[in-house]
Amino acid sequence: MELKGELRKKVLNIRNNMKKTEAVDKSNLIINKLIGLDHYRKSKTVFVYMSFKNEVMTSKLIERMFSEKKSVVIPYTDTKNTVIIPSEVKNIEEDLVLSRYGYYEPVNEKIKVVEPEKFDLMIIPGVVFDKQLNRVGFGKGYYDRILCRKRKDAKAVAIAYEFQVLDEVPAEKHDIKMDMIITEKNIYE
Numbered sequence: 396m397e398l399k400g401e402l403r404k405k406v407l408n409i410r411n412n413m414k415k416t417e418a419v420d421k422s423n424l425i426i427n428k429l430i431g432l433d434h435y436r437k438s439k440t441v442f443v444y445m446s447f448k449n450e451v452m453t454s455k456l457i458e459r460m461f462s463e464k465k466s467v468v469i470p471y472t473d474t475k476n477t478v479i480i481p482s483e484v485k486n487i488e489e490d491l492v493l494s495r496y497g498y499y500e501p502v503n504e505k506i507k508v509v510e511p512e513k514f515d516l517m518i519i520p521g522v523v524f525d526k527q528l529n530r531v532g533f534g535k536g537y538y539d540r541i542l543c544r545k546r547k548d549a550k551a552v553a554i555a556y557e558f559q560v561l562d563e564v565p566a567e568k569h570d571i572k573m574d575m576i577i578t579e580k581n582i583y584e
Contacts (some may be wrong), residue, residue, distance in 0.1 A: 438515035
């Protein structure tokens with residue numbers, strides 16, 4: 396089995412080289428499956444990432460959640476302490492700023508912390524996954540640290556492209572499994 400670093404590099408290369416139109420089309424298919432879930436419809440507080448570099452695109456989903464009066468929580472990355480600070484956001488244009496890493500996150504001065512125990516649904520990014528619902532991220536453990544604080548009845552749903560889901564990836568004891576992975580072709584549970 397390939398090491399996490401090699402897997403990351405290989406899958407990120409494929410993702411980064413996708414045509415924008417392909418990323419948009421596949422993202423739309425994935426998001427449509429997600430919003431069709433009963434758990435999505437019933438959720439009131441949703442933790443969701445801001446997509447960048449050809450990740451499954453979340454901005455239209457976030458706008459939809461605003462219109463559905465859901466509480467939208469976006470991660471702020473505290474790189475000094477290697478933690479995610481979940482912050483409620485009311486408006487993409489006013490409440491977010493471009494980070495030095497190239498993704499949008501809550502404006503530091505406007506952070507309104509929402510504890511992970513309040514999340515009904517967590518929409519999680521990742522680099523590579525497997526059919527046993529294991530996730531490989533960028534290797535710093537940011538998402539594992541916040542995932543271990545979710546309520547038992549809350550769902551952690553990864554959204555990814557089908558090529559990001561392999562038969563098996565290296566998993567360690569501290570890695571948190573997803574409850575579900577949605578791709579443009581499948582739903583893994």
